[in-house]
Amino acid sequence: MKYRFILPVILFCASLVTAEGVTVSASLSSNKAGTEDLVDLSVSVQGAAGDVQTPVLPDIPGLKLYGGPFTSQNISMVNFQVSKSITYTWRFNPLQEGSVTIPSLTVQVGKEMYKTQPLLLEVVKGSVAQRPQRQSPFGSFGPGQSGRGRASDQEGDVLVRVTSNKRDLVVGEAVVLTYELLTQVRVQGISIETPPSYKGFWSESIDLPDSPQGRNVNEGGKAYVAYTIKQDVIFPTTAGDITLDPVAFRVSAVTASDFFGFGRPEEIVRKTEPVTLKIKPFPAAGKPKNFSGAVGTFSIQAKLDKDTVPAGDAVALTLTVSGQGNLRTLSTPDFPTLPDCSVYDPKATESIKVSEAGLKGSRSWEWVIVPRSKGTLTIPSFSFAYFNPAGPGTYQEAATRALTLTVQEGKVESTVPFVPAGGEEVKSLGRDIHFIVTASDSLKTRTRPFYASKLYVILVLFPFIANLLLFGFLRLREKRGQSLHLIRMRGAGKQAMKRLKEASGMAGSDPRVFFKRVRSSMTGYLADRLNRSEEGLTIGEVRNILQERGLETEDIQQITRTLERCDSALYAPGDVQSGELEQILKTARALIRKMEKVL
Amino acid sequence: MIAALLFSTLSLLAGPTELFNQGVESFKSGDFKGAIDAWTGVLSEGVEDPRVYYNLGNAYFRDNQPGRAVLSYERALRLDPLDRQTRENLEFVRLRLKDRFDTTGGGPYARFLHFLDAHASVRTLSWIFLVLVLILNFLWTAALLRREKSFRTLVTFVASVLVAILLLVGPALGYRLYKTHLVEEGVILSPAVTARSAPQDDGTELFVAHEGTRVRLWESVGEWRRVTLPNGLTGFIPADAVETI
Numbered sequence: 001m002k003y004r005f006i007l008p009v010i011l012f013c014a015s016l017v018t019a020e021g022v023t024v025s026a027s028l029s030s031n032k033a034g035t036e037d038l039v040d041l042s043v044s045v046q047g048a049a050g051d052v053q054t055p056v057l058p059d060i061p062g063l064k065l066y067g068g069p070f071t072s073q074n075i076s077m078v079n080f081q082v083s084k085s086i087t088y089t090w091r092f093n094p095l096q097e098g099s100v101t102i103p104s105l106t107v108q109v110g111k112e113m114y115k116t117q118p119l120l121l122e123v124v125k126g127s128v129a130q131r132p133q134r135q136s137p138f139g140s141f142g143p144g145q146s147g148r149g150r151a152s153d154q155e156g157d158v159l160v161r162v163t164s165n166k167r168d169l170v171v172g173e174a175v176v177l178t179y180e181l182l183t184q185v186r187v188q189g190i191s192i193e194t195p196p197s198y199k200g201f202w203s204e205s206i207d208l209p210d211s212p213q214g215r216n217v218n219e220g221g222k223a224y225v226a227y228t229i230k231q232d233v234i235f236p237t238t239a240g241d242i243t244l245d246p247v248a249f250r251v252s253a254v255t256a257s258d259f260f261g262f263g264r265p266e267e268i269v270r271k272t273e274p275v276t277l278k279i280k281p282f283p284a285a286g287k288p289k290n291f292s293g294a295v296g297t298f299s300i301q302a303k304l305d306k307d308t309v310p311a312g313d314a315v316a317l318t319l320t321v322s323g324q325g326n327l328r329t330l331s332t333p334d335f336p337t338l339p340d341c342s343v344y345d346p347k348a349t350e351s352i353k354v355s356e357a358g359l360k361g362s363r364s365w366e367w368v369i370v371p372r373s374k375g376t377l378t379i380p381s382f383s384f385a386y387f388n389p390a391g392p393g394t395y396q397e398a399a400t401r402a403l404t405l406t407v408q409e410g411k412v413e414s415t416v417p418f419v420p421a422g423g424e425e426v427k428s429l430g431r432d433i434h435f436i437v438t439a440s441d442s443l444k445t446r447t448r449p450f451y452a453s454k455l456y457v458i459l460v461l462f463p464f465i466a467n468l469l470l471f472g473f474l475r476l477r478e479k480r481g482q483s484l485h486l487i488r489m490r491g492a493g494k495q496a497m498k499r500l501k502e503a504s505g506m507a508g509s510d511p512r513v514f515f516k517r518v519r520s521s522m523t524g525y526l527a528d529r530l531n532r533s534e535e536g537l538t539i540g541e542v543r544n545i546l547q548e549r550g551l552e553t554e555d556i557q558q559i560t561r562t563l564e565r566c567d568s569a570l571y572a573p574g575d576v577q578s579g580e581l582e583q584i585l586k587t588a589r590a591l592i593r594k595m596e597k598v599l
Numbered sequence: 600m601i602a603a604l605l606f607s608t609l610s611l612l613a614g615p616t617e618l619f620n621q622g623v624e625s626f627k628s629g630d631f632k633g634a635i636d637a638w639t640g641v642l643s644e645g646v647e648d649p650r651v652y653y654n655l656g657n658a659y660f661r662d663n664q665p666g667r668a669v670l671s672y673e674r675a676l677r678l679d680p681l682d683r684q685t686r687e688n689l690e691f692v693r694l695r696l697k698d699r700f701d702t703t704g705g706g707p708y709a710r711f712l713h714f715l716d717a718h719a720s721v722r723t724l725s726w727i728f729l730v731l732v733l734i735l736n737f738l739w740t741a742a743l744l745r746r747e748k749s750f751r752t753l754v755t756f757v758a759s760v761l762v763a764i765l766l767l768v769g770p771a772l773g774y775r776l777y778k779t780h781l782v783e784e785g786v787i788l789s790p791a792v793t794a795r796s797a798p799q800d801d802g803t804e805l806f807v808a809h810e811g812t813r814v815r816l817w818e819s820v821g822e823w824r825r826v827t828l829p830n831g832l833t834g835f836i837p838a839d840a841v842e843t844i
Contacts (some may be wrong), residue, residue: 451729451776
């Protein structure tokens, strides 16, 4: 925090004090460099008072800009004199041998322009990188220790090399290329700058352990620690002398050490030497007919997944070629024609391991065979020809034994081809509109919909209205029936008295009419009261009704007696005493009054 | 030109069924404009069949007129709301329209109406309604005329079930009738049309609707029509940019 405040003050002082005495100079880290080296160009401005503009670097032919400008600023104070210096650094990679002239650069300091002197760089092939001697009082880490005191004009203490396990080979034979890093210093990282092209080859990479193990080697009389950085197995596809182009690696090596022995990593580009391989074609002598370019040592095996099968069922035949050689490029063996069988295209599987010994493993083909009719099916032997470069260096042939398959009677004799297993759900491939309707039968014409027709309205409303009317009518009728009953009920007593009066008028002249009137006064009264017909009322019924209505037993008896007397007088007329009629009238009146009260 | 004239005279002479088949042949041979002419001719002869509208929709779609395709499918659905092919084609064409509206949301009532739209036509509902009304009336008559207690109990039970169904069907029919005959809907046919706040060319621009969008139609003011989008936006658009379903 403190320095943030101090620094502007110092800068202010610097601009005040050193108004003159500006020096601008350019320098190279080395006047001689190899094509694999990196060169630093530095422009330093000392004693600058005003603003320093970052110089613009022209395109320099023969040099490839690698990075920069990196700026470093330094402010120093000696005897109260503040001086400020700025250094701009660019890093280059020389492209070709010869000499390169670095032109004069212009630097603007304040309002003044300063020019640097032109520089000359000598470029040689390879590397001239000179590692400074280690000065660390604490020694150093890693393999760098062995690089101490080395002569400056020799090849650098980091190099890469490639070795092939053979130089003379035939087409299709495996070669293992091993790329190694040989170092005398500590290496922090390595990456491929220009990958191998392998033109005319077919290549496979060998998996290497994540942390390579170093081993001590002696190269050119010097001791190095070697690390395997890349290993490829390549198979030539054509004959002839083929030179593999150099492969360049970028190595981040800790070359210089500071006062405390902590390394500063430096990027170096290292190339391998080109490798020439002599590739011979296959010898023509003794070349089998069925040879298809397999090189190595192989064995072959055929297997059926079952020995007996019903006709129409599937059986799988697996052919496996196993061994060491160019397994991946093996072509599918020809399948013999089998009588009355469907044979489906084979499914190839492989299990191959890439190692320093080349490719090792197996490659299999599985055919699905569906025999169509019963019988014994013989699958002839498969033969496999290959060239064995090791040992005799001749063609060899491996063969399977012939296989027999017993085909039983099928469940359903069918010629429908078997669909090999491994189906999957049907997937939608695309979407589109549905197709048009092509049937033109009975095109509907424009009509009023039924619900908008009068008939519909009538059908909905009419039954409802009819029911309403019916309901109303029934209610009305019921009401009228009720009112008639009421009138009848209310008038029952009066009616009865009227009849009794008529009876008394008849008493002298016609006793039969008298009795009839008396009887009907009582039964009529009951019928009116109960709103029913008078005709069906018998004496027994009258008694029952009156009992139900809670009339006193004595009165009921009197009523029944009176009615009986009336009946007997009606149907069997006899002598009638004059006082009796008066008595009956009196009783009837009294009884009707009683009934009026109770009913 | 002459061929076209000849074709049109021929189509005038042919009956609707022949014209329909001509359209099918044209469509099959890839002459979608010919198919459109033929099927439009079928309609002008008084035919109103959902299949014709459906085919027209297909032809318009193939002829790159998505707006008219939507219009035709909507018309087909008015006549036969339950047709799956029409529904799916309409959905398919809608995927290619510029305007999208989310119609899946809404409460249970909105979903019920949506369900009705998809599953019941006015004709079907009206028939169900009529049959229910007739049965209920018959039961009523019977109950009025026969007064036994056990019979009345049975009738009351059956009638209450039917009334419950009627209470579902009745409002649904009402809603459908309202939607079919009282609500005017249309489809936008112009590729893009600007809706304004007033029926004037200098009215404030409210939104831009694109071909194939279904809109609710309101009153006409001169050459303008007030429309409402499914998302509720309302404005005036030129009347010729939209056609009633």
